[in-house]
Amino acid sequence: MLNNSPFFRHATSVRCIMLKVLAALLPGLVAYVWFFGAAILVQLVLASVVALAVEAVMLVMRKKPLMLFLTDGSALVTAWLIVLTFPPIVPWWVTCAAVVFAIVIVKHLYGGLGQNPFNPAMAAFAAMIVAYPQLMSQWPAAGHGVDFAGQISMIFGGLDIRHLGLDALTMATPLDSLRTGLHSAEIKTSVANILATHPTYGMFGGKGWEWVAAGYLVGGIWLIQQRIISWHIPVAFLVTLTLIAGAFQIASPDNYASPLFHLLCGGSMLGAFFIATDPIAGATTPRGKLIYGAGIAFFTYIIRAFGAYPDGVAFATLLLNICAPLIDMTTQPPVFGHKKNTPKEKS
Amino acid sequence: MLQQLFRFHGGVKPPYHKEGAVTQPIAEAPLSAEYVIPLQQSIGRPPEPIVKPGEKVLRGQIIGSGLNAPAIHASTSGTVKAVEMRRIPHTSGLAALCVVIEPDGEDKWFERIPFDYRNASIDKARAFLREAGIVGLGGAVFPSHQKLNTGKSGKLDHLVINGAECEPFITCDDVLMRERGETMIRGIAILRELVRAENVLIGIEDNKPEAIAATQAAIDKLSALGENTAGMRVVAVPTRYPAGGAKQLIRVLTGIEVPHGKRSTSYGVQCFNVGTALAIYDAVALGQPLISRIITVAGNVERPGNFEARFGAPMRDLVALAGPRPDSNRIVMGGPMMGVSMPGDEVPVVKATNCILVGSPKLFPPPPPEMPCIRCGACAFACPSDLQPYEMYWFARARNFGKAQEYHLFDCIECGACAYVCPSHIPLVDYYRFAKTEIWAHERDNAAAERARARYELRTQREEREKAEKVARLAAKTAAAHEQALVAAAEQAPAEPPIIDHVPPEPEIEAMRLKIREMAKTTPPEEE
Numbered sequence: 001m002l003n004n005s006p007f008f009r010h011a012t013s014v015r016c017i018m019l020k021v022l023a024a025l026l027p028g029l030v031a032y033v034w035f036f037g038a039a040i041l042v043q044l045v046l047a048s049v050v051a052l053a054v055e056a057v058m059l060v061m062r063k064k065p066l067m068l069f070l071t072d073g074s075a076l077v078t079a080w081l082i083v084l085t086f087p088p089i090v091p092w093w094v095t096c097a098a099v100v101f102a103i104v105i106v107k108h109l110y111g112g113l114g115q116n117p118f119n120p121a122m123a124a125f126a127a128m129i130v131a132y133p134q135l136m137s138q139w140p141a142a143g144h145g146v147d148f149a150g151q152i153s154m155i156f157g158g159l160d161i162r163h164l165g166l167d168a169l170t171m172a173t174p175l176d177s178l179r180t181g182l183h184s185a186e187i188k189t190s191v192a193n194i195l196a197t198h199p200t201y202g203m204f205g206g207k208g209w210e211w212v213a214a215g216y217l218v219g220g221i222w223l224i225q226q227r228i229i230s231w232h233i234p235v236a237f238l239v240t241l242t243l244i245a246g247a248f249q250i251a252s253p254d255n256y257a258s259p260l261f262h263l264l265c266g267g268s269m270l271g272a273f274f275i276a277t278d279p280i281a282g283a284t285t286p287r288g289k290l291i292y293g294a295g296i297a298f299f300t301y302i303i304r305a306f307g308a309y310p311d312g313v314a315f316a317t318l319l320l321n322i323c324a325p326l327i328d329m330t331t332q333p334p335v336f337g338h339k340k341n342t343p344k345e346k347s
Numbered sequence: 348m349l350q351q352l353f354r355f356h357g358g359v360k361p362p363y364h365k366e367g368a369v370t371q372p373i374a375e376a377p378l379s380a381e382y383v384i385p386l387q388q389s390i391g392r393p394p395e396p397i398v399k400p401g402e403k404v405l406r407g408q409i410i411g412s413g414l415n416a417p418a419i420h421a422s423t424s425g426t427v428k429a430v431e432m433r434r435i436p437h438t439s440g441l442a443a444l445c446v447v448i449e450p451d452g453e454d455k456w457f458e459r460i461p462f463d464y465r466n467a468s469i470d471k472a473r474a475f476l477r478e479a480g481i482v483g484l485g486g487a488v489f490p491s492h493q494k495l496n497t498g499k500s501g502k503l504d505h506l507v508i509n510g511a512e513c514e515p516f517i518t519c520d521d522v523l524m525r526e527r528g529e530t531m532i533r534g535i536a537i538l539r540e541l542v543r544a545e546n547v548l549i550g551i552e553d554n555k556p557e558a559i560a561a562t563q564a565a566i567d568k569l570s571a572l573g574e575n576t577a578g579m580r581v582v583a584v585p586t587r588y589p590a591g592g593a594k595q596l597i598r599v600l601t602g603i604e605v606p607h608g609k610r611s612t613s614y615g616v617q618c619f620n621v622g623t624a625l626a627i628y629d630a631v632a633l634g635q636p637l638i639s640r641i642i643t644v645a646g647n648v649e650r651p652g653n654f655e656a657r658f659g660a661p662m663r664d665l666v667a668l669a670g671p672r673p674d675s676n677r678i679v680m681g682g683p684m685m686g687v688s689m690p691g692d693e694v695p696v697v698k699a700t701n702c703i704l705v706g707s708p709k710l711f712p713p714p715p716p717e718m719p720c721i722r723c724g725a726c727a728f729a730c731p732s733d734l735q736p737y738e739m740y741w742f743a744r745a746r747n748f749g750k751a752q753e754y755h756l757f758d759c760i761e762c763g764a765c766a767y768v769c770p771s772h773i774p775l776v777d778y779y780r781f782a783k784t785e786i787w788a789h790e791r792d793n794a795a796a797e798r799a800r801a802r803y804e805l806r807t808q809r810e811e812r813e814k815a816e817k818v819a820r821l822a823a824k825t826a827a828a829h830e831q832a833l834v835a836a837a838e839q840a841p842a843e844p845p846i847i848d849h850v851p852p853e854p855e856i857e858a859m860r861l862k863i864r865e866m867a868k869t870t871p872p873e874e875e
Binding site: 013068069074282 | 355356359361438594598604605606607609679681683684685686687688704706710711712714715716718719720721722723724725727728731732733734735737738754755758763766767768769770771772774776777780
């Protein structure tokens with residue numbers, strides 16, 4: 001009874017924020033299903049169920065109010081981000097292992113909601129791609145890929161695609177193919193050549209992927225409009241990626257893809273609006289967010305262009321997660337009355 | 348001419364709930380059966396009671412007076428029943444010294460002498476306002492006489508008059524401007540002369556078009572009557588809580604940000620509430636000290652309204668006038684954003700009471716369970732002081748008060764915007780209040796320890812001095828006795844040169860030297 005002001009509050013909650021993030025993923029998800037089949041939905045259900053179950057177990061073990069935290073939506077966001085960054089035809093147990101790793105180790109062992117120093121989904125992605133590089137690198141091709149039944153059997157049947165002769169129907173991500181194409185020493189080729197000849201490329205980026213990215217862009221802009229995220233990180237990320245990719249392309253158009261290709265490929269859009277903007281493990285001051293977003297873009301490009309992994313968003317995010325406290329500490333905005341442009345005290 | 352406005356960072360737009368009370372004219376609250384008037388009604392040392400139980404007092408007679416504190420007056424004529432500790436309007440149910448007056452029903456005024464401010468020094472004007480008990484009526488009750496400071500240049504650029512009234516439910520300033528605009532403008536004119544301000548900017552939130560129109564009409568009328576209203580401007584400011592915070596309003600109207608701990612007069616600007624201007628007119632022109640104010644009674648009541656209420660009246664009398672609904676379960680003094688929960692309904696109305704808000708479980712539901720901070724930054728987005736509330740929360744929670752101060756804890760004005768928007772429902776302001784009181788307590792302890800240390804050192808010094816004197820006296824005595832003995836001996840025997848009869852061997856001297864060196868090393872240095 002003896003509580004203090006303010007006596008009323010804006011109708012908002014952690015759950016509301018998390019649900020809006022999930023809703024914002026829907027346009028991209030629709031495009032995903034359209035181009036790559038419904039297997040992703042099966043993975044989503046699987047990951048969601050596992051995430052909620054593991055979350056419940058951890059909450060009980062940690063003696064936290066179960067329903068309050070179970071319904072906050074944070075476990076679902078982690079699960080969905082894992083699924084959307086993983087290949088949709090990855091075996092079911094990889095998805096489960098990733099979700100368990102994210103929720104148990106990255107989230108709860110560090111203190112649960114609000115305490116994790118790393119983005120759980122990205123940490124899980126990093127762990128899985130290190131542990132199962134091959135399983136994590138097989139992606140369905142848009143349009144003429146495996147049918148739904150085939151995808152399901154890949155997820156649950158433990159079928160080895162190589163023995164089934166499905167090799168032609170699945171392939172690495174467009175980013176990966178580009179790198180492999182460029183780096184294979186046998187034939188001297190160029191970016192333009194690969195993009196024109198390889199079936200995985202569409203108009204601007206990867207075939208199908210460009211539309212998924214567009215879906216994420218729409219959802220992300222909606223999140224900014226809803227003030228769930230601020231514009232700083234996505235803009236810093238996308239602008240920096242554009243500038244770096246542009247600079248490399250101008251310097252050597254044969255060896256480096258265009259900025260548009262980088263923006264619409266891999267995890268760029270998902271990373272810019274949904275992963276880098278995770279506030280718990282990220283920078284939070286306005287200037288800090290710009291540095292943080294630019295830093296992720298920088299490392300993403302470096303890893304894509306010169307690293308060994310197909311995409312760099314996950315590792316770049318984890319790298320910048322480490323820097324976030326330092327970035328925040330050194331970018332504290334001036335407080336009221338201490339800004340540069342305020343009139344000086346009259347002596 | 349269009350006034351250029353400036354934005355302040357952050358702010359929120361809570362539902363305003365102002366409709367009910369403004370439609371009713373200001374009503375005079377009837378006399379209560381008893382007036383419990385707390386002596387401390389503004390910051391600083393409380394005034395001392397200067398009346399005794401049994402004494403007759405008149406309306407407006409000084410009953411409490413202190414060195415630099417605004418005086419406290421009898422709200423009506425009657426008998427002093429007691430001078431005792433009573434519960435005051437404080438969340439904790441704190442008791443403080445109050446003068447209890449039983450009205451005689453005659454309501455007879457004490458001598459009322461207007462003040463000729465035009466022919467008085469600024470010191471005289473200050474003393475007058477202090478005697479009249481004038482404090483800021485916006486809610487902070489800062490003594491007004493202490494604000495009659497014109498800075499080093501001897502004049503101000505801007506006098507800001509605060510009619511923003513940004514807290515939900517509260518309409519006392521709104522109705523004041525509508526009904527008593529003319530008197531208020533006269534008060535502002537007096538204030539302007541006292542602080543020698545070039546411009547007067549009356550800031551009113553644009554959700555109060557009637558008050559804006561009424562204030563403008565009052566200025567026009569007075570200017571037609573030949574009063575000096577030059578440079579007075581009514582400015583509609585965007586409705587955004589807390590636009591009525593003094594610093595925020597000064598920022599919006601003049602672009603000046605007065606940092607924490609600095610006087611606004613150092614920046615050529617001073618801010619007064621509209622109610623204070625009216626009180627100053629009543630005091631200066633009519634000789635009536637501050638014994639009442641307009642108070643909004645709203646919330647879970649049938650007939651919300653504004654009442655002219657005298658200080659010391661029990662809050663329940665005012666609540667009764669508005670007809671509380673049966674499910675009412677609490678009384679809040681002030682608005683829902685910054686108000687304080689009252690320990691009971693018998694606590695008296697004081698100068699800081701701008702609103703009595705009646706709550707119910709439906710109107711102010713208990714806060715949802717607190718969740719962990721997810722660093723979403725909504726609080727930083729809403730903070731009008733450009734702070735990073737989530738960082739301060741983090742440090743306050745960890746009792747890392749030094750770090751909390753580094754993140755400008757004391758620049759927080761406790762407006763509650765951060766807690767209002769927090770999706771994790773964290774009572775952020777409570778954490779800041781906690782951290783501030785802990786720091787104050789720590790500083791107080793430190794100061795006490797410092798005093799104790801100084802006291803101890805003085806005593807030690809004194810003791811050492813006394814010991815030294817004693818030794819010296821003793822030495823003098825012995826020396827005298829020795830001399831006497833010597834004199835006596837000399838008288839008896841012829842003087843002989845003293846003989847050193849024992850010289851220690853070389854190794855022994857060396858050992859003694861070592862020992863002394865050792866001692867010099869281990870002995871702590873003498874304390875200063």
